[in-house]
Amino acid sequence: MKIAVVVFPGTNCEHDIAHALALAGGEPELVWHTDDDLSGAEGVVLPGGFAHGDYLRTGAIARFSPVMNEVERLATQGIPTLGICNGFQILCEAGLLPGALVGNVGLKFICTPVTLRVESTDSVLTSAATVGQVLKIPLNSYEGNFVADDIKAIEDDGVVILRYSDAEGQTRDSANPNGSTNAIAGVTNAGGNVVGLMPHPERASEQILGSTDGMVLVEGFVESVRSVRV
Amino acid sequence: MTLSFEITISRKPGLSDPEGATTLKALHDLGYADVASVSFGRVISLDIEAKDEDAARRLLDEMCSKLLANPVIESYSVELAT
Numbered sequence: 480m481k482i483a484v485v486v487f488p489g490t491n492c493e494h495d496i497a498h499a500l501a502l503a504g505g506e507p508e509l510v511w512h513t514d515d516d517l518s519g520a521e522g523v524v525l526p527g528g529f530a531h532g533d534y535l536r537t538g539a540i541a542r543f544s545p546v547m548n549e550v551e552r553l554a555t556q557g558i559p560t561l562g563i564c565n566g567f568q569i570l571c572e573a574g575l576l577p578g579a580l581v582g583n584v585g586l587k588f589i590c591t592p593v594t595l596r597v598e599s600t601d602s603v604l605t606s607a608a609t610v611g612q613v614l615k616i617p618l619n620s621y622e623g624n625f626v627a628d629d630i631k632a633i634e635d636d637g638v639v640i641l642r643y644s645d646a647e648g649q650t651r652d653s654a655n656p657n658g659s660t661n662a663i664a665g666v667t668n669a670g671g672n673v674v675g676l677m678p679h680p681e682r683a684s685e686q687i688l689g690s691t692d693g694m695v696l697v698e699g700f701v702e703s704v705r706s707v708r709v
Numbered sequence: 710m711t712l713s714f715e716i717t718i719s720r721k722p723g724l725s726d727p728e729g730a731t732t733l734k735a736l737h738d739l740g741y742a743d744v745a746s747v748s749f750g751r752v753i754s755l756d757i758e759a760k761d762e763d764a765a766r767r768l769l770d771e772m773c774s775k776l777l778a779n780p781v782i783e784s785y786s787v788e789l790a791t
Binding site: 535536539543571572577578579581582583584585586624626627628658660 | 725726727728731777779781
């Protein structure tokens with residue numbers, strides 16, 4: 480089960496997510512952003528980092544890397560496709576996910592563990608979690624503030640999969656670290672096979688890292704890759 | 710001919726603009742209570758070879774919707790630089 484982990488110039492979390500995918504039984508394979516043939520990939524991950532230096536807007540240049548034609552082709556075919564942090568920004572820029580990510584309220588780079596509430600299990604990322612489950616996962620971004628021109632449509636479509644919450648699972652302003660609209664931390668597409676989130680599940684994948692809460696997401700993704708193939 | 714343009718990219722109204730909100734508060738703190746809103750955008754200066762202004766504008770429109778602006782959250786305007 481090959482999962483293509485796409486590396487752009489400036490990507491810096493590819494080894495972390497590859498490690499976590501392997502822990503979950505996946506078979507990650509790093510691919511360079513100029514690769515224009517991902518045939519054989521049964522899953523795709525766009526990791527965190529600063530692709531193309533975040534120039535213009537986060538993800539704006541990366542979205543035109545040659546590999547993205549293949550990512551779009553696979554995503555459209557229903558292949559599980561995950562964007563983490565910068566990867567989420569790229570998927571939004573590519574129009575594969577709704578919305579966009581802009582500068583954090585407070586204008587600070589945020590690098591801290593946050594708590595998230597699982598809103599929906601109808602996605603390749605949250606399929607192994609339970610609705611209402613609270614996960615503690617590190618956030619590491621400046622442009623993590625989720626906005627959209629039609630937030631009502633996003634809510635009505637039920638594509639919000641994760642929200643920032645307190646440890647009890649309650650959403651409130653003080654538990655929304657970057658000011659995201661409706662505390663949205665992660666979304667999926669209508670088909671549930673393309674997912675993006677700002678926090679880094681791979682950084683909560685082993686006890687030595689302080690939390691293993693990210694593994695329910697990584698394992699869910701790997702399991703989704705396995706079941707889509709069969 | 711070479712034409713010079715200034716492209717202004719603006720955040721759509723109503724969307725989160727933390728920089729604008731912070732600057733508005735700073736202006737109020739300085740006593741400029743009449744300031745009603747502040748929003749940030751960016752200006753891109755661009756020189757282009759084209760047969761006339763219309764041809765250039767058609768291309769710039771394409772560039773803005775494809776790359777220079779994100780239509781989900783931004784609007785843009787194109788002005789010929791003097």
